[in-house]
Amino acid sequence: MINRLYDTSLSLLTDLYQLTMAYGYWKSGKAEQEAVFNLYFRKHPFGGGFTVACGLSSAISYLNEYGFSKKDIRYLGTLTGSDDQPLFEEDFLEYLRNLEFKCDVEAIAEGTVVFPNEPLLRITGPILQCQLLETPLLNLINFQTLIATKAARMRLVAPDDALLEFGLRRAQGPDGGMTASRAAYIGGFDATSNVLAGKLYGIPVKGTHAHSWVMSFDTELESFETYARYLPNNVTLLVDTYDTIQGVKNAIIVGQQLRVRGHDLGGIRLDSGDLAYLSIEARKILDAAGFEKTSIVASNDLDEHIMDSLKQQGAKINVWGVGTKLVTAYDQPALGGVYKLAALKNERGEWENKVKLSEQTIKTSTPGIQQVRRYRNDRGFVADMIFDVRMEVSEKATMVDPYDFTRQRRFDTRYQSEDLLKPIFRAGKQCYEIPAIEDTKQRVQHQLSQLHEGTRRFVNPHTYPVGLEKGLFDTKTALILKLRGGE
């Protein structure tokens, strides 16, 4: 969050309808009724087989600061309805002013690989509070998860290379840029060119120079020499302003001068043309001149598919600068995460399951108080089971494919397992320590290593098994049938 950019608290960072519903809950005496909401997505982004959860630490900061300031309240008091009368009455605004976040939150740790229908976050508390938080929680988690996933895909293509995020200039505004830099780092990038992200998030910052530097001198060689003279410990020279091969030769001349002075040529950068051909040629020329350790950086509208293709063409690129297509999550600009009511406590203090019906099976929500249990063996993750915490999971549980009930699988639950949703807040108080960003970053790589190769591939990936525990599936089916009028 870059609060100071807006100089305000962020509790109004929500859709108006959350506030009008909150008002309705309050007026009808339901404000404090206990509810459970789940945040989940229905389909992996980019046609992939996995998604990397990200954004929880921002959500935690947001929730810790939750509350309406005097200015927020004053503004809400100015909102009017179609009759030009105030939308909200004074007593409600007073209620909001005194509102203290007091929900329980469970969530899956940042950096965990996650799958459709699994609650990334579950919130339990007064329905008014849960409702207000729908939009900000989705805003915080959808985009970061999307970018961390995109970055992880690029890391899979280039496991041993350096990945630099260059996206700030093309990002969706300042917050998009900041958020993308952080999520890209978690997803597997090594550094960013975004200096504010470096300062605020402790991410390494790195960079080369632009064409304008070369163009501001009479000759390319002079521009390289000048750069190397003043920044001898940061010399990666952009060689494609005029003629790439000649540029490489000029870089070598400067590299030799640097060596005389006790430094070295760190790298050259290619930013146009056939990056496979040019990197192979550049590598030959550099090696022949004794610059085997000089890196070859490539940039120019890269994404995981072009990177993959370049690798297959034998490109000699060992540093990748990726901007636009990473930070804008090309070619899927949003993760379709949703936030749905799953249970509500009645006057008798009993939980009632809730479900949102849809013609499309994929869009029918799952009721209950859910947990995700991940089973693994020595080779990695085997399957995930979504179950209701109020039901016993027997040793030989049956999992049902949420999209096709004919696909049921008896499952030996003696595998090692872990319940992924961990307590984050209890009655509004944080009870979870946010891991260091480096640990979260490492977690992503470890998690990816636990997935079957087929789940990681880009083209028609293998579907990782995620099932509803049979008891939960039966509850869901019974509820759907009841709502459809006893079909």
Ligand SMILES: Nc1ncnc2c1ncn2[C@@H]1O[C@H](COP(=O)(O)OP(=O)(O)OP(=O)(O)O)[C@@H](O)[C@H]1O
């Ligand atoms: N060998 C290659 N295989 C596949 N894609 C490549 C290869 N070389 C470069 N690309 C990609 O192809 C696209 C080339 O973009 P474009 O047609 O704009 O050419 P350019 O080299 O940038 O042109 P310009 O010389 O005007 O800068 C970029 O996305 C780049 O990453």
Ligand SMILES: O=P(O)(O)OC[C@H]1O[C@H](OP(=O)(O)OP(=O)(O)O)[C@H](O)[C@@H]1O
């Ligand atoms: O291509 P991206 O993945 O977004 O990476 C960042 C780009 O930003 C810079 O130049 P810019 O695109 O601003 O100018 P250019 O037209 O000279 O490439 C850099 O040279 C890269 O090309």
Ligand SMILES: O=C(O)c1cccnc1
């Ligand atoms: O440092 C670089 O080379 C860089 C930074 C931002 C965008 N493009 C390139």
Ligand SMILES: [Mg+2]
């Ligand atoms: Mg460009």
